[in-house]
Amino acid sequence: MDTTTGVVRHPGPGHAPGVRxxxxTTTWLLLxxxxxxxxxxxxxGxxxxxxxAEFGLTRQEFGVAQAAFFGLFSLSAVGVTFLTRRVRTSVLLVLMAVLWSVAQLPMLWGAAGFGVLIATRVLLGLAEGPAAPVAVHHVHGWFPQEERTLPTAVLMVGAAAGVAVAAPxxxxxxxxxxxxxxxxxxxxxxxxxxxxxxxxxxxGPLAPPVGPAARTVSDGPGVDGIPLRAVFCSGTFLTAALGAFAAYWVMNVKLTWMPDYLQSVLGWDLGQASTAVGAGAIANGAVLLAHGLLARRTARRGTPGRLPDGAGAGLLLIVSACAVTVFATVDVLWVRMAMMAGPxxxxxxxLTAAQTAIARIAPPRQRGVVLGALVAVFALGGIVSPLVLGWIVDGSATVAAGYxxxxxxxxxLLLVPGILAALFLRPERDARRLGVPRAPAVGAPVAH
Structure with missing residues (x-):
């Protein structure tokens, strides 16, 4: 503690080898x-x-089973993140992991039918809804603002790697x-x-206090009085949420329907389809990790990028929209596979850009809640995409035409949010307007 100011000083990851x-270690565990x-x-999927085949389901009915996962996903994402102001995130993380693991086990019962499947998917979604925002909020307690993009990207790599490992x-x-x-x-x-x-x-040493201790701590002059509605109505939050919705939509469409598409339309077997889905997931992880490393390099050099902050992520949505169009309309197999594994x-x-941008405009003690709200919005893509794609495929003349x-x-859905994000996703500008200072730099004072 600084005896003249009464402020506790925490060594940042860059100055204390043990803390770093x-x-x-925490980041890898959360990966x-x-x-x-x-x-x-x-x-x-x-x-x-x-x-x-076993339950005699149509694709639309199977889409209902997938959407059931998101039935309570958004509500729990918001509700549990409100608890981050009262309960340590390390405790919430272990409780969620136990609950979602237990939710999987009833399907081992041979008599468990479609109703049990629906019930377990709802419970799984309830447990997993807050997973990403709580994990990101927790890891941000270990890193100052300028170093957060890479560990956030690593967590998102875990999402991609989960599919890459799970598929085969x-x-x-x-x-x-x-x-x-x-x-x-x-x-x-x-x-x-x-x-x-x-x-x-x-x-982490930069984690905001929880419980009664939080009431005696200020996030900074003016920050405590920032209403959540001001954060939610900012251009950064709105475009980040729409962009993340689009990204989550395409991720869930690939996760839910790509195995069926490769088997039903292209005639692949399960092993081939699983390998292709895994390869696509590896590409997802490589893209996220490369983005995180580039962001860290830029931060360490202290030089701004050529594009306004947030514009690059919007432009990448536009690139992805073009790639999906090519995937849908070109009948050359290697071109389709190149689009799936690349653009x-x-x-x-x-997903990474949205969460780091939202963390920038949120007061530290409200960060978990704002991240939870972001997840609640973009998770709607997970609810709607299985239903819509199942309905489109079942209602078309052929399965190929439906897909x-x-x-x-x-x-x-990628193109429109991409344009909006390229124009209006500006976390630094909105943080200045709202009066939210940067997280303490490495080795700087942190009031507790």
Missing amino acids: RQAW VFMLVNFADKAVL LAGPQVM TLGAVISHFGWRWAFGAAGIAGLLWAAVWAVKGSE MAVALVM RNGWLLTAA
């Missing part, structure tokens, strides 16, 4: 957390043809042990992570 090491989280989401691994489980054991394997993995986190997880993936940069129309709709 713990910061990245695995996100990996398991998205492996859970991938299970139903990978098992889709077998589930539809769970595909093999389905082939050898049946689709029900894919749910069991995902549940066991989650319980193992929870056990490790219960021992290793801890709060279609760049839309996911918006083509669905991909073209996806391209349009």
